[in-house]
Amino acid sequence: MTLLQVEGLKVDINADDAPMPILKGLDLEVKPGEVHAIMGPNGSGKSTLANVLAGRPGYRVTQGSIRLDGDSLLDLAPEERAQRGLFLAFQYPVEIPGVSNMEFLKASLDSLAKARGEQQPAAAAVIGEARELANSLDLDPSFLKRGVNEGFSGGEKKRNEIMQLLLLKPKLAVLDETDSGLDIDALQTVSEGVNRFRREDRGVVLITHYQRLLEHIVPDYVHVLAEGRIIQSGDKDLALELEAKGYAWLT
Amino acid sequence: MADLVLPQGLSLPSWMQAGDQGLQGIGQIDSVLQAALDSPQFRERWKYTRPRPLLEHLEDPQQLPVFEGVDQEGITLTTTAAPSFCPRLEPQHAPEATAKLCLANTLIVIEVVKPLTEPLRIQHTASSQPVLLRLHPGAEVALEETYAPGEFLQQAVWIELEDGARLSHARNTFEAADWHWQYLYVHQAKHSAYSLHNYTTGTQLRRQDIHLVLDGEGCEAKLLGAARIDSKTTLDQHINVEHRQAMGNSEQKFHHVVADGGKSTFNSRIHIHPNARGSAAILSNKNLGLGQSATINTKPELEIYNDDVQCAHGATIGRLSDDEMFYFTSRGIASPEATALLSRGFLNQCIQGALAEAASNALTHVGITLDHA
Numbered sequence A: 001m002t003l004l005q006v007e008g009l010k011v012d013i014n015a016d017d018a019p020m021p022i023l024k025g026l027d028l029e030v031k032p033g034e035v036h037a038i039m040g041p042n043g044s045g046k047s048t049l050a051n052v053l054a055g056r057p058g059y060r061v062t063q064g065s066i067r068l069d070g071d072s073l074l075d076l077a078p079e080e081r082a083q084r085g086l087f088l089a090f091q092y093p094v095e096i097p098g099v100s101n102m103e104f105l106k107a108s109l110d111s112l113a114k115a116r117g118e119q120q121p122a123a124a125a126v127i128g129e130a131r132e133l134a135n136s137l138d139l140d141p142s143f144l145k146r147g148v149n150e151g152f153s154g155g156e157k158k159r160n161e162i163m164q165l166l167l168l169k170p171k172l173a174v175l176d177e178t179d180s181g182l183d184i185d186a187l188q189t190v191s192e193g194v195n196r197f198r199r200e201d202r203g204v205v206l207i208t209h210y211q212r213l214l215e216h217i218v219p220d221y222v223h224v225l226a227e228g229r230i231i232q233s234g235d236k237d238l239a240l241e242l243e244a245k246g247y248a249w250l251t
Numbered sequence B: 001m002a003d004l005v006l007p008q009g010l011s012l013p014s015w016m017q018a019g020d021q022g023l024q025g026i027g028q029i030d031s032v033l034q035a036a037l038d039s040p041q042f043r044e045r046w047k048y049t050r051p052r053p054l055l056e057h058l059e060d061p062q063q064l065p066v067f068e069g070v071d072q073e074g075i076t077l078t079t080t081a082a083p084s085f086c087p088r089l090e091p092q093h094a095p096e097a098t099a100k101l102c103l104a105n106t107l108i109v110i111e112v113v114k115p116l117t118e119p120l121r122i123q124h125t126a127s128s129q130p131v132l133l134r135l136h137p138g139a140e141v142a143l144e145e146t147y148a149p150g151e152f153l154q155q156a157v158w159i160e161l162e163d164g165a166r167l168s169h170a171r172n173t174f175e176a177a178d179w180h181w182q183y184l185y186v187h188q189a190k191h192s193a194y195s196l197h198n199y200t201t202g203t204q205l206r207r208q209d210i211h212l213v214l215d216g217e218g219c220e221a222k223l224l225g226a227a228r229i230d231s232k233t234t235l236d237q238h239i240n241v242e243h244r245q246a247m248g249n250s251e252q253k254f255h256h257v258v259a260d261g262g263k264s265t266f267n268s269r270i271h272i273h274p275n276a277r278g279s280a281a282i283l284s285n286k287n288l289g290l291g292q293s294a295t296i297n298t299k300p301e302l303e304i305y306n307d308d309v310q311c312a313h314g315a316t317i318g319r320l321s322d323d324e325m326f327y328f329t330s331r332g333i334a335s336p337e338a339t340a341l342l343s344r345g346f347l348n349q350c351i352q353g354a355l356a357e358a359a360s361n362a363l364t365h366v367g368i369t370l371d372h373a
C-alpha cells in the first residue's frame, strides 16, 4: 500500500495576475517506512510542492492527483489533510504573539482527536509530554508559555516544528528545509528528532538544499527537483554526487 | 443635530464653587452648559452616537455600588450631598458630565491617604451615583470596576491624583445594556502615575469617554484596551489625553476585534499644550475585522503645540493573516477555531493585570486555559 501517491501534478501560482506554472508534471510515491529526500536548486518548486501537499491557499492544481492512503487530498481543506495524518514542517514558521505554544499544541491535539472520534487528551498529560519533548530538543520548557514562535531564533523555530511533529504523530511528515539556518549542534538535535519519528508505518518527505542533512537522516531515495519536475531519482549516493558536481550537469 | 436641552432649573451646588479648583465665577451654569452643548466640539465628540438618550436619562435613579476594600486603614468612603473636595471640572469639554454632577443629590466620595495593600473594588449594580476618588500625595491603590447588565446605564467617575500618587485601574465591562455610558475623568498632579486596563465588549450601545489630564511635571499614564464588538453591537470610545505640563509620558494601546455586523468607533486625541516640553506620547489602535460587514471608524489625532516632544500614533484595520490561518489549520485546527484562537491572541496582546483572566475568558470564545502550563 502506498502512503503518498503524487501523479502528474501540475501547479500554477498567480504572479502579476497571470497564472505561472511552477510544477509541471511531478510524480512521487512514498511507501510506509520510507524517507524520500527532495533536493533542488532555489526556486525549483520544492516549497510549492510542500505547500500544495498541505493545502495552502494561493496555488492552483491544474492537473494530476495527490492521494494519501488512497484518498484524494485535492478537495480537502488543510485541517482535513492534517486530520488524515499529514504534517508540514514549515520553512518559515510564523510568529503569533498572544497565543501560547501550549494553547496551540493543545488546540491541535484536541482538533485531531475530535476529527478522529478519539478522546481529547488530558491537559496535564499534554504538558508533560510537551515538556519532555522540549527537553529532548534542547528547547527551554518555558517556551511553552510564550507566544507561538514569538521572538524565537531561526533554530528555535525549526526545533519547535520538530517538537510539533513528535507530539502530533502524523503518518506522513513533509519537512521543508528544516535544516537551513541550523548550526551543527542544532542540526544533530533536529535530525535525531526526525529519526525518532521514523517508523515502519510512517513516511517522510525531506526537502533540503544541502547534502549534509542526509548524513544524519539517511534517506531511502533521493530525488532531484528542477524546473517543476523530478529529473533524477536514486539512492543516497545521488546526494553525494550532487554535492560534488552541483545541479548544472543535470539540467 | 436637533436642539439638545438639559433638564430645567440646573443650578451650581455650593460645593462645586468652593476650593481653588471649583467653578467660581462661572455665572449661570445653565447657559454655560447649554453653550457647550451647542458647540462644534460637542457635535464632533458625539458624531457617531446620538447623545439625546443620554441627556434624557441624566436624572434616572442612581444606586450605590457594592464596594470592597473600603475597610482598610488609609481609605474613607462617604456618601454625601456636599463632597469634601471638588474635582477639576471642565464644563466646556463634557457638559453632560458636569450636568450629571450638578443633578446628583448624593455623591460617593472616596479618599485614599496612603499606599494600600488591598484593591478597591467597585461593582456597579445599575446606574451609579457619581464617584469622586482622590488619592492624596504618595497614596497608592489598585481600583477594579465591574458592571451589571441593565437598560439605560450611566456611571461617571472623577479621579484626582495628587503629587506622586499611583493608581492602577482596571475595568471589565461585559454585560448587556441598551444604552451604556461610562464617563471617566482623571486629573494628574506632578509625578503621579495612572494606568487603565480597559476591557469591554460592544452592546446595543456602549459609549466610553476617557479624559486624562497630565497636569504636573513628570506624569505617567498608560492605557491598555481590548474589545470584542459582536454582530449587532456597538462600541464608541472617545479618549482625550492632554499633556498640560512638561516631561509627561503617555502610552495608549487598543486592540479591537469587530465581527460581521459589529460597529466600532475609536476616537483618541493626544493634545500637547505649549508648556508640555519633553513630553512623550504614543497611541496605537489595531482593529481586526471578521466577516464582510464590520464597521470600523478609527481616528487617532495629534495636536501639538510644543516642538520638544516625541509623539507617534497609528491605526490599522486588517484581517487575519493568511499565513497565520494556514499555520493553524495545517495543524488540524478547523477555520472557526483557528479564527477564534488567533483573535484571542490578538486581544491577549493588550490584556494584562488584575482583571486579565476574566477579561481574556469573556472576550474570547475559546475555552482553553493555561492553568497547568
Ligand SMILES: Nc1ncnc2c1ncn2[C@@H]1O[C@H](COP(=O)(O)OP(=O)(O)O)[C@@H](O)[C@H]1O
Pocket: A013, A014, A015, A022, A040, A041, A042, A043, A044, A045, A046, A047, A048, A049, A058
Ligand atoms: N507566492 C508567490 N508569488 C510569486 N512567485 C512565487 C510565489 N511562491 C513561489 N513563487 C515562485 O515559484 C517558484 C518556486 O518557488 P518555491 O516553490 O518557493 O521554490 P524552492 O522552495 O524550491 O526554492 C520560484 O520561481 C518562486 O519565485
Ligand SMILES: [Mg+2]
Pocket: A046, A047, A048, A091, A176, A177
Ligand atoms: Mg523553499
